[in-house]
């Protein structure tokens with residue numbers, strides 16, 4: 001007790017070599033300093049309040065407002081509208097729940113930033129960087145807040161929110177570098193994404209010009225932030241390579257406040273780091289120019305397998321048999337994300353896969369259908385009507401955009417999610433029906449009992465193979481991407497009213513048992529930095545492979561003072577969030 005009050009009195013600085021100032025410290029900037037920052041950024045500074053404050057007794061309490069917040073809480077469109085809206089909160093210190101019933105006596109900002117600059121231009125971004133440096137305040141960068149490892153959050157931080165930087169989306173019929181001296185090898189078209197746009201925006205512009213761009217499956221994912229900088233996959237990555245492989249040029253504000261261009265001729269090391277080395281680490285990206293391709297007819301195969309008589313095992317067995325055949329359909333060009341869920345009771349497998357066709361000739365279509373029928377469907381028919389019900393539907397669309405518009409892509413309804421994932425090479429799939437079945441049984445085991453049971457979902461992403469297998473110069477993605485055929489994801493959602501011990505149990509089960517089982521079946525690979533278990537003890541190796549040291553030296557060159565720091569990002573050694581057993585705490589230098 002005495003130690004605790006001493007600690008608070010002295011401020012964290014006293015105990016550690018150096019800590020970032022937090023609102024609990026004397027060194028926290030005064031109101032007049034914040035006001036002066038606010039005038040520099042022309043009134044765009046926001047002092048954050050917990051999103052669900054209205055649910056808690058005290059000033060601002062409103063049952064009606066709370067009800068509204070609660071019903072929008074898991075809405076993917078609502079979350080990115082707030083400066084502190086986060087899809088994967090990990091630590092939730094103010095959920096919109098009935099405080100009188102649940103284990104949350106009070107509501108705090110927690111790991112959400114204290115202040116946010118709603119930036120609209122490069123000057124706002126530079127002002128935020130300068131303020132954070134001069135006042136020893138932790139800095140974070142946020143776009144949509146979709147990050148899975150808390151990398152756009154930070155207790156007691158100033159956040160630069162780039163969502164409202166909107167310098168337009170520009171289509172270039174023939175690409176040229178912005179500064180003439182770089183000879184381009186790319187003779188095709190491109191789009192410059194000038195700020196915090198989402199993939200839906202880029203798809204719409206590309207489509208207007210009868211082109212496509214490699215983006216996310218979900219339309220709400222931001223383009224230029226964590227997605228592009230960390231790799232980026234979707235239904236077209238198989239055909240054209242990872243999204244980050246498509247970047248021709250970035251405009252970046254560095255820790256020094258200087259704006260630079262990074263491409264294959266200038267700042268090539270920074271260009272390399274921003275193509276796979278992760279968001280929030282090397283600078284603030286203001287715009288990205290990415291390749292686009294002429295659109296083509298798109299074949300859609302919508303397969304669902306639903307358990308009959310609650311025979312879960314039959315659906316898992318069928319899924320395992322299909323997954324073992326994935327290499328054949330991936331090599332044929334099928335792509336997309338299959339899901340194993342039990343949202344409606346019994347387990348259901350669904351695979352909305354597409355093939356981006358060379359042309360819409362009957363031969364091209366029949367060839368693709370034959371491969372799918374031979375490898376996947378025929379094998380399912382004996383159990384159809386007894387163990388499960390199989391629906392297999394085909395449709396052809398004149399363009400990729402026409403297909404995209406015809407189906408649903410948002411994963412609404414997720415709440416309190418945690419994720420773990422792994423790359424699977426061909427060898428870990430082909431002929432491994434039994435092993436895959438055993439793994440799926442583990443991944444679909446739900447932790448807990450009764451009302452407080454965590455729900456699970458398994459996603460089987462066939463978004464690799466094809467062009468993803470080609471290593472591309474000036475990229476720094478985990479080399480394991482270049483051998484991957486499947487990105488397998490396990491998602492567990494802890495129940496809304498779970499206490500901290502129950503939540504901890506769900507986290508541990510995911511990391512130890514579920515991720516452990518994935519690693520056993522796919523040894524020596526790794527996973528995708530943007531869709532990984534933040535509690536994976538081997539995160540450096542698993543997320544970055546042997547690229548980590550090279551990325552660290554680039555980080556040190558461009559950000560020698562660690563202005564950009566995020567948990568689970570390159571260069572985070574030397575700093576630690578000192579929580580003393582609490583859920584959050586100051587960021588301190590540890591050596």
Ligand SMILES: Cc1cc2nc3c(=O)[nH]c(=O)nc-3n(C[C@H](O)[C@H](O)[C@H](O)COP(=O)(O)OP(=O)(O)OC[C@H]3O[C@@H](n4cnc5c(N)ncnc54)[C@H](O)[C@@H]3O)c2cc1C
Nearest residue numbers: 143144145146147151216217222225226232233279280285
């Ligand atoms: C609903 C949902 C669907 C998804 N679908 C896909 C998918 O189909 N394919 C896929 O590959 N991934 C997908 N993801 C994962 C996604 O790639 C990551 O969540 C990614 O980090 C999101 O980037 P963001 O910038 O939008 O998010 P944020 O949380 O805002 O930021 C993520 C990271 O990037 C940094 N950052 C943000 N903007 C900038 C900037 N301008 N400059 C420098 N750093 C910046 C942040 O500091 C943070 O470190 C999905 C995630 C969710 C929640």
Ligand SMILES: *[C@@H]1O[C@H](CO)[C@@H](O)[C@H](O)[C@H]1NC(C)=O
Nearest residue numbers: 035038042043044045046047
């Ligand atoms: C910044 O200024 C704007 C406009 O004057 C004001 O609405 C806002 O509340 C100010 N922000 C802070 C944190 O004081």
Ligand SMILES: *[C@@H]1O[C@H](CO)[C@@H](O)[C@H](O)[C@H]1NC(C)=O
Nearest residue numbers: 067068069070071072073078
């Ligand atoms: C939130 O949900 C309610 C329905 O409960 C809806 O009326 C409202 O428009 C939603 N959006 C916001 C921003 O509150």
Ligand SMILES: *[C@@H]1O[C@H](CO)[C@@H](O)[C@H](O)[C@H]1NC(C)=O
Nearest residue numbers: 063066067097098099100101
């Ligand atoms: C919270 O619980 C109390 C007591 O059970 C109930 O009266 C109230 O309506 C609940 N509020 C909400 C927002 O659900």
Ligand SMILES: *[C@@H]1O[C@H](CO)[C@@H](O)[C@H](O)[C@H]1NC(C)=O
Nearest residue numbers: 182183184185186263264265
């Ligand atoms: C163009 O290709 C050449 C040869 O492969 C390579 O050396 C050069 O770096 C490339 N230039 C750009 C701008 O990508």
Ligand SMILES: *[C@@H]1O[C@H](CO)[C@@H](O)[C@H](O)[C@H]1NC(C)=O
Nearest residue numbers: 309311312313314317383387
């Ligand atoms: C469930 O399906 C499996 C595999 O198809 C089958 O062997 C088993 O008999 C079925 N179980 C029940 C209870 O129908």
Ligand SMILES: *[C@@H]1O[C@H](CO)[C@@H](O)[C@H](O)[C@H]1NC(C)=O
Nearest residue numbers: 357358359360361363364367
């Ligand atoms: C259509 O694409 C196939 C490859 O899938 C190719 O063999 C065929 O020649 C193409 N036909 C036309 C008319 O371009």
Ligand SMILES: *[C@@H]1O[C@H](CO)[C@@H](O)[C@H](O)[C@H]1NC(C)=O
Nearest residue numbers: 377381384385389390391392
């Ligand atoms: C499976 O059986 C159902 C019901 O008998 C039938 O409607 C459906 O077409 C069958 N699925 C396939 C792929 O043949």
